[in-house]
Amino acid sequence: MRRIKVILVKEWRESARNKMILFGAIFLPLFMVAAALVMVYQGKGIDVPAAEVALFNTALMYFLILPAIIPLAIAAYSIIGEKEQGSLEPLLATPISDLELFLGKALASVIPSLIITWASFGLFIGVCILLLGGLPPHVLTPPWIAAIFGLTPLLSLFSVGVTMLVSSRASDARAAYQISSFAVIPAIVPLILYTSRKTLVSLWLIGLEAVVLVAAGAIVLYLAIKVFQREQILTRWK
Amino acid sequence: MIEAQKLTRTFGAITAVSDLDLAVEKGEVFGFLGPNGAGKTTTIRMLAALIAPTSGSATVAGFRVGRENRSIRQNVGVLTETPGLYKRLSALDNLLFFARLYGVNSPEKQAERYLRLFELWDRRDQLAGGFSKGMRQKLALARALLHEPQVLFLDEPTAGLDPEAAKVVRDLIETLRTRERTIFLCTHNLDEAERLCDRVALFKTRLVALGRPSELKERMYGRRTVVRLLDPPAGIEEALDLPFIKRIERDDGALVISLTDPERENPILVKRLVELGAKVQSVSELDVRLEEMYLDVMEGDDAAD
Numbered sequence: 001m002r003r004i005k006v007i008l009v010k011e012w013r014e015s016a017r018n019k020m021i022l023f024g025a026i027f028l029p030l031f032m033v034a035a036a037l038v039m040v041y042q043g044k045g046i047d048v049p050a051a052e053v054a055l056f057n058t059a060l061m062y063f064l065i066l067p068a069i070i071p072l073a074i075a076a077y078s079i080i081g082e083k084e085q086g087s088l089e090p091l092l093a094t095p096i097s098d099l100e101l102f103l104g105k106a107l108a109s110v111i112p113s114l115i116i117t118w119a120s121f122g123l124f125i126g127v128c129i130l131l132l133g134g135l136p137p138h139v140l141t142p143p144w145i146a147a148i149f150g151l152t153p154l155l156s157l158f159s160v161g162v163t164m165l166v167s168s169r170a171s172d173a174r175a176a177y178q179i180s181s182f183a184v185i186p187a188i189v190p191l192i193l194y195t196s197r198k199t200l201v202s203l204w205l206i207g208l209e210a211v212v213l214v215a216a217g218a219i220v221l222y223l224a225i226k227v228f229q230r231e232q233i234l235t236r237w238k
Numbered sequence: 239m240i241e242a243q244k245l246t247r248t249f250g251a252i253t254a255v256s257d258l259d260l261a262v263e264k265g266e267v268f269g270f271l272g273p274n275g276a277g278k279t280t281t282i283r284m285l286a287a288l289i290a291p292t293s294g295s296a297t298v299a300g301f302r303v304g305r306e307n308r309s310i311r312q313n314v315g316v317l318t319e320t321p322g323l324y325k326r327l328s329a330l331d332n333l334l335f336f337a338r339l340y341g342v343n344s345p346e347k348q349a350e351r352y353l354r355l356f357e358l359w360d361r362r363d364q365l366a367g368g369f370s371k372g373m374r375q376k377l378a379l380a381r382a383l384l385h386e387p388q389v390l391f392l393d394e395p396t397a398g399l400d401p402e403a404a405k406v407v408r409d410l411i412e413t414l415r416t417r418e419r420t421i422f423l424c425t426h427n428l429d430e431a432e433r434l435c436d437r438v439a440l441f442k443t444r445l446v447a448l449g450r451p452s453e454l455k456e457r458m459y460g461r462r463t464v465v466r467l468l469d470p471p472a473g474i475e476e477a478l479d480l481p482f483i484k485r486i487e488r489d490d491g492a493l494v495i496s497l498t499d500p501e502r503e504n505p506i507l508v509k510r511l512v513e514l515g516a517k518v519q520s521v522s523e524l525d526v527r528l529e530e531m532y533l534d535v536m537e538g539d540d541a542a543d
């Protein structure tokens with residue numbers, strides 16, 4: 001546990017000096033909050049129910065994109081940065097275990113992505129109340145709450161697993177970032193598809209999405225942990 | 239402190255290290271010399287419990303490689319081939335991170351101690367990315383020492399440094415020699431090995447030779463006396479009929495005479511030369527540089543392959 005914390009602190013120190021990561025962690029969430037606000041604002045008084053539904057579904061989707069996207073940059077740099085600096089070998093020469101290192105790196109991406117996602121959602125709710133004079137309908141409903149608090153950790157974990165796998169093979173952080181985004185997008189396809197449906201996102205859909213993410217996440221994390229072994233890192237990683 | 243028996247590592251079809259037997263004593267500075275691709279880094283990685291041997295066994299700081307890897311890592315320090323510092327972290331943060339990973343008691347104190355020792359204290363808040371090569375190497379060396387390891391592995395500590403920086407690092411290594419610390423030094427720099435090491439191993443996938451630098455030289459060449467004569471008379475080699483002389487060669491006009499005990503035999507040799515009418519100008523002992531020996535050994539090894 002102690003060593004995981006040491007890794008976390010170091011990752012965050014390094015990230016704080018990385019423009020790519022800061023951009024993803026600050027501007028992207030602000031953009032998503034703004035976009036969600038626009039959707040909700042437009043959807044509020046609309047008298048075509050189907051259009052209203054679509055707008056609300058889209059607003060929710062923005063908050064699910066965040067935990068999938070924010071970890072990409074952090075995780076990609078936390079692996080490829082080590083490769084580029086040649087710092088993996090001294091790091092692996094310490095008594096840290098393979099699993100501690102993996103967890104330290106993974107949590108370094110998952111924790112901020114969740115905090116930022118939830119803070120963005122809080123900001124969104126706050127601005128809704130302030131500007132729209134109260135909470136819009138369909139926002140603090142069980143499916144939304146289930147999605148915001150139940151799906152986001154799963155999305156974040158899945159995204160981190162994918163990025164760590166890709167980064168073990170790649171030697172360029174931007175390339176790893178891009179490849180990982182392509183791999184992560186399918187995870188939110190069901191939600192994207194729902195933005196054109198005529199019904200609001202349901203608990204049933206969120207549940208299904210959760211099951212899919214747990215399965216996909218388990219596979220990806222299992223593979224990533226397997227790749228994350230000293231021997232492999234030192235002899236096979238490119 | 240370091241013991242290896244038949245230590246072997248292959249990568250697919252390539253054998254990087256083959257049947258290495260070693261015993262390095264506590265407090266010894268042990269030189270591990272070999273050309274590029276000899277398997278030096280692979281050997282360090284196995285002994286520092288970073289990669290597993292394909293076969294054979296080793297004990298480092300009293301712990302078995304493969305069974306007690308974590309204890310080995312806790313008790314050895316590694317200066318890797320490249321410094322591998324975090325460029326976006328300050329010199330101090332680089333050290334604090336490692337001190338904490340090693341579970342050092344008071345990371346701040348330990349980091350300060352080595353930053354001061356290596357004259358980097360004034361630069362502690364500067365990002366490591368802005369350091370010169372020599373400073374980086376010093377910082378990396380400090381990092382390898384933070385947890386006061388019993389065994390220190392140095393992988394080409396002066397490679398790629400300019401002569402001045404190399405000297406600074408070499409002098410530092412010299413100060414690290416204590417009775418408690420064993421140093422395993424990989425290098426292609428033979429002067430460095432000769433100056434710093436108690437014993438050296440010449441290595442190319444397998445162990446080629448092992449011993450004190452002076453001992454190795456003696457074993458290979460015996461001892462030789464160089465005699466310079468003014469107008470050496472013809473046939474002087476044949477006329478020199480002393481029983482202890484093993485061989486006489488001519489090198490650039492001088493006579494290079496192989497014998498076993500120059501302290502006792504040189505006076506007799508000079509007396510005989512004078513009797514034979516030779517005009518002796520100078521008598522000296524031939525000092526083979528480790529470099530020559532290294533080249534000879536490695537060439538001989540190539541021929542044997």
Ligand SMILES: Nc1ncnc2c1ncn2[C@@H]1O[C@H](COP(=O)(O)OP(=O)(O)OP(=O)(O)O)[C@@H](O)[C@H]1O
Binds near residue numbers: 253272273
């Ligand atoms: N991960 C690896 N995969 C395949 N082959 C490897 C690997 N690591 C080392 N080798 C091979 O093992 C041999 C020894 O390499 P090693 O790096 O140990 O040599 P070295 O003595 O440290 O060389 P140098 O002086 O260039 O640092 C080389 O032929 C190298 O190509």
Ligand SMILES: [Mg+2]
Binds near residue numbers: 280393
């Ligand atoms: Mg090497």
